[in-house]
Amino acid sequence: MSEAFYLPESLAVADAAVAAVLHMESGRVLPAREVIGHDYDKAIQLRMSLQEGISSDAPLYCCPLCVVPVRLVSQKEKGRFFFRHDLEDGRCPAKTKGSLDERQISALKYDGVRESVAHQQMKRIIAESLRNDPDFSQVEIEPIWKGREKNSRRRPDVRAVWKGVLPVAFEVQLSTTFLRVIAERRQFYLREGGLLLWVFKAFDASESRLTQDDIFYNNNRNAFVVSDETLSASRENKTLMLDCLWTEPVIEMAARAWVEKSQRVGFSELTIERERQRVYFFDAEGAEAKVETGLAVLVDDDLRQAFHSFWLSSEHDPDIWAELRGKLREKGIKVPYSSGHPDGPYHLLNTLYSAREGRPVGWGHAQLINVAHHVFDRYKSHLWAMRLMLMAHDQGELIRSQDRTSNWRNNKVKTYLGAWKKGSAAYKPDRQWDGLVSFLFPEIAAQLVSSPAPI
Incomplete structure (x- = not known):
């Protein structure tokens, strides 16, 4: 194997009882093999650091299931290491974790993380921030929240009541929490008429962590961070201040992209959707819908321009028509196999493009006025759409300058206006191609579907 692709093997014992450890400073639960690493010298140094921490009553790492300090033990003959409880009294589930399900393991880990320095600091910051906000009352750290169902309870990191009516549970997220636990907490607080708000110590939307994603994407792409800085801001503003981080959709290179944004916000500025257990500052869902609409408009514009170019070209390439036909079909608009099909929109489109361009398109006439006379004489069902296009494009x-005999203005215009007023069947618009015409010429789409009338 090439040296460039060689990954050193961890010195950790495989299938050790303590497979992960809790870093007491940060509150992160880390794989044992990652902490032990592959460097023998550093592993030996880690052994010393662990023992010194235990001796000074400030353990570096603990078992995440029972929060008993751990030390590093060596299998000298094999050059391997594993974590062992400093106190082995048989009570830790790590000894029998095969009998525990995901829910039980996660609950134990979550309780263990609560003992970390980082977790304790986070709870203090949240509680003190809440006590500076008069909208919040009954602020408690780790209270027992009893549910209506038998044996149903939770112990949120911090609990407070907002404006005297809405109980809010603040849960600190520092390390891995199983999706099931996240979902169960959401359901509990929803059932009990409360609101769950997850809070991070740090958050990076570009960092792919599944637990982080489970919270972020289910909260309308909003995440909240607290720190000593937000606590100072809460004291100064007399309201709970949070750093909100979100991703905002934008259109780049005719595609949707997400950009990271952040802002320090007050709780009163947030939108609360209790039924969906969502709390957010920026409505990413709503913004995404607008971006999708914008993208659809861009796609439509591209197709529309391609169709315009095709129809105004001197030759109608059948291959290009087939491609356009396929794209229109995707939008629910059907057109014939041939652009010049006698039962298709050929004559109607020639009429409308002539009105749009101010010159005959697809007709063997000299001027636009000649096209107008021809449509009146042969295609009366096209008069309504033609009139709208003439007006839309001024x-x-x-037309008046080319109508030298005034025959158009004084005779034919008056005739078709009168026929529309009477509801004459001969002048009734052909509605077969309204969908196509509305797509190609959005400037007349709103009026096209209405009944013909003088404008």
Whole structure:
């Protein structure tokens, strides 16, 4: 194997009873093999640090299940190491963890993390911040929250009541928490009429951590962080202040992308959706819907421009038509296999593009006025759409300048306006291609579907 791809093997014993350890300073639960590492010298130094911590009553690492300090033991003949409880009295579930389910293991780890320095500091910051906000009352650290169901209870890190009506549970997230535990907590507080708010010590939206994602994406892409700085801000503003981090959708290179944003916010600025157990500052879900609409508009514009270019070209390439036809079909718009099909929109589109361009398109006429006369004589069902296009593109003056005999203005216009007023069937608009016309010419879409009338 190439040396560049060689990954040193951990010096940890495989299948050790203590497979993970709790870092008491940060509150992180780390795999034993990661902490022990692959460097023998550093492993020996770690042994000393662990023992010194135990001796000074400030353990570096503990068992995450029972929070008993651990030391590093060596299998000298094999050059391997494993963590062992400083006090082995048989009570730790690590000895029999095979009989524990995911829920029990996670609950033990979660309780263990609560003993870390970082976790204690976080709870203190949250509680002190809440006590500076007059909207919150009954602030408690690790109270017992009894549920209505028998033997149903939780012990949130911090609990407070907002504006006298809404109990809020603040849970600190420092390390791995199983999805089941997150879901069960959400369901408990929802059932009990409360609100769950997860709080982080640090959060990086670009860092892929499943537990972090389980909370972040189920909270409308908003995460909240507390620190000594937010505590100072809470004291100064007399309200609970949090650092909110979120991702915001934007359109880049005709595609959706997410950018990270952050802002220090007050709790009163947040949107609360208790039924969905969501608390957020930025409505990422709503913004995403707007971006998706914007992307759809961009895609539509591209297709629309491609169709315009095709129809205005001197030759209608059948391969290009087939591609356009397929894309229109994806939007629920059906057109014939051939662009010039006699039962298709060929003559209607020639009429509308002529009105749009101010010159004959697809017709063997010299001027736009000739197209107008021809449509009146042969395609009366196209008059409504043509009139809308002429008005949308300010072609009235052009038509008048070309109508030298006034036959169009004084005779034919009056005739079709009168026919519309009477509801004459001969002048009734052809609705077969309204969907296509509305897509290609959005400037007339709103009026196209209405009944013809003088405008």
